[in-house]
Amino acid sequence: MSTTSPLYEGKAKSLYTTDREGILVQRFKDSATAFNGRKFATLPGKGALNNRISSILFRLLRESGIDSHYVDTRNTRDMGVRAVRIVPLEVVVRNVVAGSLSTRLGLDEGVALRHPIVELYYKRDDLGDPMICMDHAAVMQLATDAELQQLKRMALEVNDVLQPLWASAELTLVDFKLEFGRTDSGLLLADEISPDTSRLWDRTDPSRRMDKDVFRRDLGDLVETYTEVLRRLLTVAAAHDPGELTDAPSDR
Ligand SMILES: Nc1ncnc2c1ncn2[C@@H]1O[C@H](COP(=O)(O)OP(=O)(O)O)[C@@H](O)[C@H]1O
Ligand SMILES: [Mg+2]
Incomplete structure (x- = not known):
């Protein structure tokens, strides 16, 4: 192909x-x-x-x-x-205060939230991807009420899988962004899940940022950092499937 x-x-x-x-x-x-x-x-x-x-x-x-x-x-x-038809929403799940949540609500970065929260952002570069609420999304017909409920439920399910997974890799899953797409058989998770779209903090030294904040805030070498994230993920993934998950892809 x-x-x-x-x-x-x-x-x-x-x-x-x-x-x-x-x-x-x-x-x-x-x-x-x-x-x-x-x-x-x-x-x-x-x-x-x-x-x-x-x-x-x-x-x-x-x-x-x-x-x-x-x-x-x-x-x-x-x-x-x-191929999917992307829902024009960024669905963000947060476990710990960081980034815009800290600046908008005046909360200290690093404070654990009582329970995970889900936020919606309207995918519109020309508007700067504004945060919106479910009613905005529904009125703008970005998704149906049923889809919005499903997006939120799926985002929390992803969090329930990824949070313990990253914890085993000695990383705190602070927050992450998901995108979803429509198919004839319903909604699918799409786009990517990576340190570009997730905040990951070292579990023993939370000041050690292991995600795109390294680039945003000039905190060090991003490629070295992502290499370390992959190394840790591989140690965890090997426990699930020693072969397929951990083999490095080659250029063919
Ligand atoms: N399975 C898919 N089918 C169609 N579009 C997709 C799919 N997965 C991701 N996309 C879209 O492809 C683009 C991925 O490129 P990216 O560099 O992230 O774009 P952007 O600069 O718009 O964020 C995004 O706009 C994303 O919504
Ligand atoms: Mg993108």
């Missing part, structure tokens, strides 16, 4: 059509962006790391009964995915 023409060029990934109906290739790029594209860098190796980490997480989620667009890992930077 070969890839053909680019369908969409995003900030961190590109989508390509393939010769298989309904299957796309999601190519992870080495570009890092923050603050709605105002900060930009090319970091060789980042794309391959996020592809690998995201592939492992989608496979582990599937083992736990959470379906995603993930089909296969083609090579170091390409993931085969099911």
Whole structure:
């Protein structure tokens, strides 16, 4: 199966059509962006790391009964995915106060939340991806009421799987962002799950940030950091499936 023409060029990934109906290739790029594209860098190796980490997480989620667009890992930077119609919402789950929650509500970063919270952001670069509530999403017809309930439930289910998983990898899952897509058979988890889209803090030294904040806040070498995240994830994933999950993809 070969890839053909680019369908969409995003900030961190590109989508390509393939010769298989309904299957796309999601190519992870080495570009890092923050603050709605105002900060930009090319970091060789980042794309391959996020592809690998995201592939492992989608496979582990599937083992736990959470379906995603993930089909296969083609090579170091390409993931085969099911084509979906993306719901224009970013669904954020938070376990610990950080980032915009800290600034907006005046809470200290690092305070554990009493229970996980789910936030919605309207995927609109030109508006700066504003936070919206369920009623906004419904009135704007971004999703139906039933879909919104399902998005929230699925996001919390993902959290229930990923939080203990990252904890075994000695990382605190502070928060993360999900995207979902529609298929004829319902909603699927889509896009990526990686240190670009999750806040991960070292469990013994929470000041050690192991996610894209390293880039946003100039805290060190992002590729080295993601390499360490992958190393820790592999030690945990090996316990689930010593072969398929942990084998490194090659460029073919
Ligand atoms: N399975 C899929 N089918 C269609 N579109 C997808 C799928 N998975 C992710 N996408 C979309 O592809 C794009 C991925 O590239 P990315 O660099 O993250 O874009 P952006 O700069 O818009 O965030 C996103 O717009 C995402 O919503
Ligand atoms: Mg994106």
